[in-house]
Every structure is written in structure tokens, then in C-alpha cells.
Amino acid sequence: MEASLLAKKAVDVASEKQATNIVLLDLREVCSFTDYFLICEGETERHLESLSQEIEKNLAQEGISLHHREGTPSCGWLLLDYGSLVVHIFAAKERGYYQLDSLWSDATPLVRIQ
Numbered sequence: 224m225e226a227s228l229l230a231k232k233a234v235d236v237a238s239e240k241q242a243t244n245i246v247l248l249d250l251r252e253v254c255s256f257t258d259y260f261l262i263c264e265g266e267t268e269r270h271l272e273s274l275s276q277e278i279e280k281n282l283a284q285e286g287i288s289l290h291h292r293e294g295t296p297s298c299g300w301l302l303l304d305y306g307s308l309v310v311h312i313f314a315a316k317e318r319g320y321y322q323l324d325s326l327w328s329d330a331t332p333l334v335r336i337q
Contacts, residue, residue: 226307229287230259233310234334236281237263240274244318247334248327258307260330262323264315268296274312275301 234247242263251258265271279289282305291304299317303310311323 226258229282229305230261230308232282232285233261233278233308234336236278237261237274238336240277241270242274242312243337245334245336246324246332248330249333250327250330252331253327253329257309259309260323260327261308261310262313262318263311264313264318268314271296271299271301271312271314275303278303278310
């Protein structure tokens with residue numbers, strides 16, 4: 224699956240599962256290790272896990288394998304690495320702390336869903 228379609232699919236799944244503050248960044252011009260970041264928030268630890276499981280399940284149904292997973296719901300940050308797409312699922316406090324949106328401010332925002 225083309226990287227842009229993979230990213231769009233992940234955004235759709237996150238939105239359907241009620242993720243908040245969804246941002247899709249195009250990093251192709253500013254980053255060498257991935258093409259897109261999807262950054263979103265969940266409300267509770269259970270919601271964080273549900274978001275990650277649903278994204279993994281839906282992308283697996285498309286034949287897309289997860290390369291690497293980091294974090295736990297209890298630490299407030301889950302990372303799903305698909306190579307050309309890296310998904311960051313945060314609790315609000317951790318997202319504010321790490322400020323990936325600001326860190327990667329040179330990237331082109333493609334989607335913003337509040």
C-alpha cells in the first residue's frame with residue numbers, strides 16, 4: 224500500500240475510534256526515517272490501547288505489517304512503526320510534554336482534526 228494511503232487509513236481509523244487532536248504530518252522533506260507521522264490523543268489508558276489495537280487490526284487487514292511497537296497505555300504514549308508511517312498515540316499530558324507537533328514544525332500538516 225502506498226504510504227499516503229496507509230497514512231489516510233490510519234487517520235480514518237483513529238477518527239472512527241474517537242481519537243482527539245489528530246494531526247497527520249508529511250515529513251518527506253524534513254526526515255530520512257519515515258514519510259508520515261500520525262499524532263493523536265486518547266482519553267484513558269483503555270482508550271489508548273483500543274486505538275492502537277484498532278489501527279493495528281485495520282492495517283493488518285490491508286496486509287500491512289507492524290515493524291515495531293513501543294510504550295504502554297500506562298506510560299501515556301504508544302508508538303506504532305510501519306516504516307513509512309509512525310503513529311504516536313498520546314495521553315494529553317504526555318503529548319503536551321513531548322510537543323512533537325512543535326518539534327516537527329517544519330513538516331507539512333496534511334490533516335488536523337480537533
